Amino acid sequence: MSVAVLMPIFGDASELRPTLEGVAARAGELGGVTVFLVDDGSPVAIERADVPRCGGFRVVLARHVVNLGQGAALETARALALAEPAFDAYVTMDADGQHLAEDLVRVARAIEAGADVVFGNRFLGDSNVPAGRRALLHAARWFERAITGLRLADAHNGLRGFSRRALERLAIRQNRMAHATEITQRVSRAARELVIVEIPVSVRYSRATLARGQSAAGAFAIVHDLFDRYLFGEPE
Amino acid sequence: MNLAAALLLALVFGLFAYDVATLRGKGRRVLVLEALVFAGGAFFIAMPDAATRLAHAVGIGRGVDFILYPAVIWLVRESLLGRRRRLEDQAKLTEVVRAIAVLRAETIGERDHGSSRAPAQSSGSSAS
Numbered sequence: 001m002s003v004a005v006l007m008p009i010f011g012d013a014s015e016l017r018p019t020l021e022g023v024a025a026r027a028g029e030l031g032g033v034t035v036f037l038v039d040d041g042s043p044v045a046i047e048r049a050d051v052p053r054c055g056g057f058r059v060v061l062a063r064h065v066v067n068l069g070q071g072a073a074l075e076t077a078r079a080l081a082l083a084e085p086a087f088d089a090y091v092t093m094d095a096d097g098q099h100l101a102e103d104l105v106r107v108a109r110a111i112e113a114g115a116d117v118v119f120g121n122r123f124l125g126d127s128n129v130p131a132g133r134r135a136l137l138h139a140a141r142w143f144e145r146a147i148t149g150l151r152l153a154d155a156h157n158g159l160r161g162f163s164r165r166a167l168e169r170l171a172i173r174q175n176r177m178a179h180a181t182e183i184t185q186r187v188s189r190a191a192r193e194l195v196i197v198e199i200p201v202s203v204r205y206s207r208a209t210l211a212r213g214q215s216a217a218g219a220f221a222i223v224h225d226l227f228d229r230y231l232f233g234e235p236e
Numbered sequence: 237m238n239l240a241a242a243l244l245l246a247l248v249f250g251l252f253a254y255d256v257a258t259l260r261g262k263g264r265r266v267l268v269l270e271a272l273v274f275a276g277g278a279f280f281i282a283m284p285d286a287a288t289r290l291a292h293a294v295g296i297g298r299g300v301d302f303i304l305y306p307a308v309i310w311l312v313r314e315s316l317l318g319r320r321r322r323l324e325d326q327a328k329l330t331e332v333v334r335a336i337a338v339l340r341a342e343t344i345g346e347r348d349h350g351s352s353r354a355p356a357q358s359s360g361s362s363a364s
Contacts, residue, residue: 002347034347038337051344058345062337068330076334080341175330232320 001031001088003108004081007095008073010040013050015097020052020059022101023093027056030108034058034087036077037095041067071179075172082167088112090167094158103201107161116194117187118161121154124200133205136219147181147226148188152198156180159201166194173234177218178225237282244281248274277303 005023009016020035027033033056039046041064051059060080064073074092081090089111093099103120110118137156144155160183162170169190174182187196252274259267280287280303287299296302 032347048342048344053345058343058347060341060343062341064333064337066329066333068333072330072334076337079334080338083338084347173327175326228319228323231316232323 001108001112003030003033003104004084004087004090005033005035005104006074006077006081006090006092007035007037008040008070008077009037009046009095010042010067010070010073012096013042013044013046016046016050016095017052019093019095019097019099019101023104024052024054024057026101026105027054030105031088032056032058034060034081034084036060036080037062038073038077038080039063040070040073041065069175069179070177071172071182072175074179078167078170078172082164086164090162090164092158092160092162098203098205099159100202100204103159106199106201107159110197110199111161111163114195115161115197116163116166117196119152119154119196119198120157120159120201120203121152121198122157122201122203123153130205140219143223144181144184148184150184150188150191150196152184154198155184157201157203159203166190174225174229176221176225178222178229181222181226182229241281241284245278248278248281 007019020037023033023035035058037046037051037059039062045063046061048061051061062076062080064076077092078090081087089108091104091107091111093104099120107118107120137154140155141153145151156177158180166187170183170186172179172182187194252270255270256267280299284299287302289299291297291299291302294302296305
């Protein structure tokens with residue numbers, strides 16, 4: 001099978017090479033992987049030299065000239081992936097080593113088996129979620145249910161899988177972190193036509209990833225952005 | 237004239253003088269509009285009884301309410317419209333940045349894997 005990995009990145013690229021090497025190591029197992037790596041205006045640009053080379057593994061590297069947000073970078077990756085001949089599975093994944101390559105394979109296999117949308121659930125996998133982050137994520141879960149109607153155990157997991165027909169419905173207009181809720185909303189609206197599953201995945205936190213992750217202030221920004229969308233509608 | 241009125245008048249003239257100094261030739265029409273609004277404000281600061289008489293004439297109890305109500309209505313409207321314009325500008329900026337990113341995208345390695353499924357019928361979605 002052929003797999004497209006949609007991977008936004010901003011800032012610290014120290015985990016990028018090990019993350020890509022982990023994905024590259026699975027490329028043969030999957031049949032072939034293309035990573036659509038979008039640098040969201042990092043202060044130090046991601047270069048070709050940051051990308052490992054190996055057979056069956058290809059990277060399309062694009063760069064935003066200014067920082068727009070993770071949602072915007074993901075949408076650019078989506079646009080690049082859809083412009084190519086169809087892949088069997090499309091998987092969104094973080095570039096900071098939080099997500100494991102073996103979980104990428106499991107998500108892709110779930111799409112191959114017939115799912116249209118696969119959400120990763122870190123609480124069922126082998127994850128080292130700190131207590132404070134766990135509390136924030138549980139609050140986010142209830143918020144997502146109220147906003148989208150979808151009952152997900154892990155609302156803001158960056159590891160997700162899509163079939164092509166699901167990805168085509170997923171135009172992301174939220175540039176910043178509210179894109180996670182927007183994705184869930186779009187999936188929810190098409191729930192009658194899509195096969196949606198949730199599978200256990202592992203999320204590994206390091207000090208660096210915790211420092212970058214969601215905070216209470218970030219949660220407020222998400223609510224603010226969602227309210228703006230509710231008030232003013234989608235940009236034309 | 238009391239101390240409060242004097243301080244407010246000083247603030248009005250000070251702000252206007254600053255804007256004149258900083259805008260110079262760039263926003264002369266804006267300065268004219270600002271001068272008219274500030275002149276009206278200065279008049280009511282210096283002559284608060286005039287505001288009260290006008291308020292009574294239209295059925296409002298206090299002179300300050302006569303000025304505050306329309307000011308608040310106008311400011312709320314401007315805030316909402318400004319926010320909408322900011323979102324529209326952000327969407328346009330995003331489109332431009334994305335177009336540049338897609339144009340300049342570089343490929344490292346070869347795609348030697350095709351889909352094992354028949355190509356999907358795209359509904360026309362592509363770079364957005």
